[in-house]
Amino acid sequence: MPVKIAPSILASDFANLQKEIEMINVSEADYIHVDIMDGVFVPNISFGIPVTEAVNKHAKKPLDVHLMIVNPDQYLEAFKNAGAAIISVHYEACTHLHRTLQGIKQLGCKAGVAINPHTSVELLKDVIMDIDLVCIMSVNPGFGGQKFIENTYAKVKRLKEIIIEKGAETEIEIDGGVNENNAPLLRSAGADVLVAGSFVFSSADPLDTIKKLKKID
Numbered sequence: 001m002p003v004k005i006a007p008s009i010l011a012s013d014f015a016n017l018q019k020e021i022e023m024i025n026v027s028e029a030d031y032i033h034v035d036i037m038d039g040v041f042v043p044n045i046s047f048g049i050p051v052t053e054a055v056n057k058h059a060k061k062p063l064d065v066h067l068m069i070v071n072p073d074q075y076l077e078a079f080k081n082a083g084a085a086i087i088s089v090h091y092e093a094c095t096h097l098h099r100t101l102q103g104i105k106q107l108g109c110k111a112g113v114a115i116n117p118h119t120s121v122e123l124l125k126d127v128i129m130d131i132d133l134v135c136i137m138s139v140n141p142g143f144g145g146q147k148f149i150e151n152t153y154a155k156v157k158r159l160k161e162i163i164i165e166k167g168a169e170t171e172i173e174i175d176g177g178v179n180e181n182n183a184p185l186l187r188s189a190g191a192d193v194l195v196a197g198s199f200v201f202s203s204a205d206p207l208d209t210i211k212k213l214k215k216i217d
């Protein structure tokens, strides 16, 4: 499978969100990455359900919704109804992760688990068969434009081993500080999906930047 690219609209121009979504629609991107921050789980507030719905109204690519919130179970259905195709919850925010994953799947969405930089991939072993996508955070969640954490490569490699050992079909997504320099290394370590915010939206030609990321294979 070719690498998948998920531009993060957190770095887009919110005053021209429709235009930004239309750019992603005509690009080679695979998903639209939607970052939901509650100001509790992470020290920042982004946007919520109505904005996700508005994005979905114009989107022609699946919405990859990353919930950086406490009590995610309370909002799963609302995000499904707002258009989410993939819902990722944080390992650190779930007391009953297995139950939460079943809840996401019952809604008809793909179930993702995001892990903070300090969280070991080993903790996912017993639940890996139930996870469609693991989002390895390569920055501390909460803000776009941060520096990529180098330890991520080792985490990707180890998670890939676990997935193979267990015979799972889980995809590995990397989120935070992704750019043209680390993308090829992440890909060879085993990454399937690359989230890119600032690198895409701060570039002179976002369409071309997405194309370049897509070509790293």
Ligand SMILES: O=C(CO)[C@@H](O)[C@H](O)COP(=O)(O)O
Pocket (backbone or CB within 6 Å): 008, 010, 011, 033, 035, 066, 139, 140, 141, 142, 143, 144, 145, 146, 175, 176, 177, 178, 195, 196, 197, 198, 199
């Ligand atoms: O979830 C997050 C941040 O918490 C990410 O999705 C960022 O939005 C990625 O942005 P860049 O690091 O690529 O600017």
